[in-house]
Amino acid sequence: MAKAPDVVDLLALAVERGASDLVITVGLPPMLKIDGEFHPTEYEPLTPQETRRLMYALMDEKQQRIFEEEKELDFSFSLPGKGRYRVNVFLQRGSVGGVLRVVPSTVKSFEELGLPKNIAEIAMSPRGLVLVTGPTGSGKSTTLAAMIDYINERKACHIVTIEDPIEFFHKHKRAIVNQREIGSDTKSFHKALRSVLRQAPDVILVGEMRDYETIAAAITAAETGHLVMGTLHTNSAPETIDRIVDVFPENQQEQVRVQLSNNLVAVLTQQLLPKAFGGGRVLAYELMIATPAVRALIREGKTHQLRSVIQTGGQYGMITMDACLADLYKRKLITYEMGLARAVDPKEFMRLAGAPEGARR
Template sequence: MESSVPAPSPLPPSLPTAESASPASASVPAAVPAAVPAPAAEATPPVASPPVPPVAPSAQAPAASPAPTPATQAPAAASAPTAAPTAPPAAETADTAGTAGAAGAAGAAGAAPASRSRGRASEANVGALPGPVPLQAPNAPSPSSTAIPAGMSTRRDPNLSVDPDLDNALQSVLLTSGSDLHISAGAPPMIRVDGALRPIKDAPVWSQDKVAEAIYSILTPKQREIFEEHLEFDFAYTLSENARFRVNIYQQRANLGAAFRLIPTEIKPLSALGVPESIGSFAKLPRGLVLVTGPTGSGKSTTLAALIDLVNRTRTDHIMTVEDPIEFLHGNHKSLVNQREVGHDTHSFAAALKHVLRQDPDVILVGELRDLETISVALTAAETGHLVFATLHTQDAPQTIDRIIDVYPPHQQSQVRAQLAATLQGVVCQTLIKRANGKGRVVATEVLMATHAVANLIREGKTYQVHSAMQAGRELGMHTLDQHLADLVNSGQISFESAMEKAHDYEVLKRLVTRVETVGQLGGTMNSGVDYSDAYSGQI
């Protein structure tokens, strides 16, 4: 099979052009004749063809002619064995899906977790990350990882030639169980491990030219055009069969920068994430709105993916997702799953949600409730009998309720309170805290379940009393963040100082720390058997 090597598009005037010609393309003749007669030994008449781009030598078949051309290759292939063409590197691929982030857009997509599918480095090696030496990713999936579902398009571009130093830096993220990679002019590549940023050991400082060369090496022409127009761009990049990254590229002080967030290809079940068992009950709901909230990097996307996967494996439904970009890839199990990406499959969250009700969905996942229009359509979808999952960047359940209501103008807020009281089925707020021994992080959660008391408080605008209702509803699977923090302190998983940094009410936390004694006390039998082990370490 012939392969073409497109000429790289020039960098913008403000960015110096970096040399990126590959050796293969450099050895190909610059011009190709329009027509070359077939070899004399063949009975085939002369073949004429329009000029085509030169091909790499590895794709040419051996022939008697000292200078084979694309016009002579076809007859030769019919009469003699050809050399096996060299396939493009499978590990150097990029998703063409992406969306331009407007400068005023609110927030990035929910944080996506880092993967453990690669072996965790020893604790000594975590402090000294590998340098920019070539690092080979395993060719086959590890036993703990899951390959991209069959039939799921990753929109790869095999013509991209990824910068080798960027490839090595991304491999370092996998080998050190990191979660993020940052590249910026004037600094070496830096990896976030267990919440802390540190440079790759012995990596040189990258210049403006080097950063530009690395970033443009993973962009398709269309993606590059979008970025140069908006100066910000989100997309998903596939490094290898078991490694995908959510990428945001941006411009700072007239230089380029990029942040890579590792997306696990394996969707872990809720039982492996260290979250309360009561969260699994949301996947059984016939209708309503369920919100997963927390700061960036708290594992919202991981929890949502586990909930959708639970629905997918236990129900015969039609699941529609709208994401920016698509992070976790869901195959079809008992349910049918369709995933739409903002900027590639649809123009916006609001535009997709306007039409989703005509697509016969049972379950709808909204990557983020960003604006009034998106929130309004999500509430309407939940009100009309659909189960809707979505995320917000809020810290606790009362703040989540207020955030939705406050988006509306004052004259509509009373109506929205009534609508939210009737549709809200649950809120999960979560955050990650470093373990007491310094090895990894543990998840702390706050869970609100829909009850008549909670619905009345929302309807009457008394959200400041929601925490009291949660404290009294342990037997229903509810608990506040302070209750869970106290539980983690008393079980020895986190330090009291770390808990104080995340607590909503210091006095409540102090009182609970002296009273709560065991993990099982939190939530009673509703939380019995919950694994609060370090399941999130290296996953976010």
């Protein structure tokens, strides 16, 4: 086994092998995540000195200082001709480690990503709140980039993105696109959101709605006539509504429900699953559109009833995660076991998919 080369060669290897992530940690060779599974590279396990060398090679002096003070750092990194990467560097057991996410060099279309047909209509909404949710690595940033690109190609407007870090670079097409990165262009999401309303935006992208201040500012921006797109780490539309409401003090929650009911456009929840055959991954999603029935349930705090509205809302383009998984199984894109493992309600998935002979129950 050879010693690990420099980080540039490892990043090129990640792109060459179609990896989504490169993981650098002590005691293992550099690891590549391909189609959701980790694979070792053909190098020796890394020492603390090597992990430090590899990760420090990606940071400039300012970033190194911030990392040494904060013990962790997010940033983006570009290699001319090889690609762009989202980097998280951290300490673990006193040694430097890192995860480098490969950012695709081009923004894919809705069709290429397997997104629902009415996502174009959602992206072109004149105002309101559009939420894309799901676990880490479920393609949320990729979906939002596709939505921004779709608007950019079709609408003369001002788009402001607030990201940590910037992943996809957007050129000015029909729209003016200003992209702000946490740390280098602004101090935090909520500070950037406070000032963005003075920047004459039409569309605002909030990379991550993590806390009370950011969520409150995003709702206010949607309420004042802007289209606001954001992400949360939630696994269903009802959970998303509950998560937003729960970050507010109890005496504000009723008002927040009213604001959400008036301003929500849609919630798209995603997960990426390994394909049954041929490698690669496929998108599974749940889509809730803010119809009058959905708005009423949000306003009344009856989020537990939202699932039944999504189940019966097919004429509006709504679909539950379980119905989407069952459809992917019927189209032979995923295995039955994978659909069952990722289902929100396994019994509902089994009913929709039609349990095959010999399937685990």
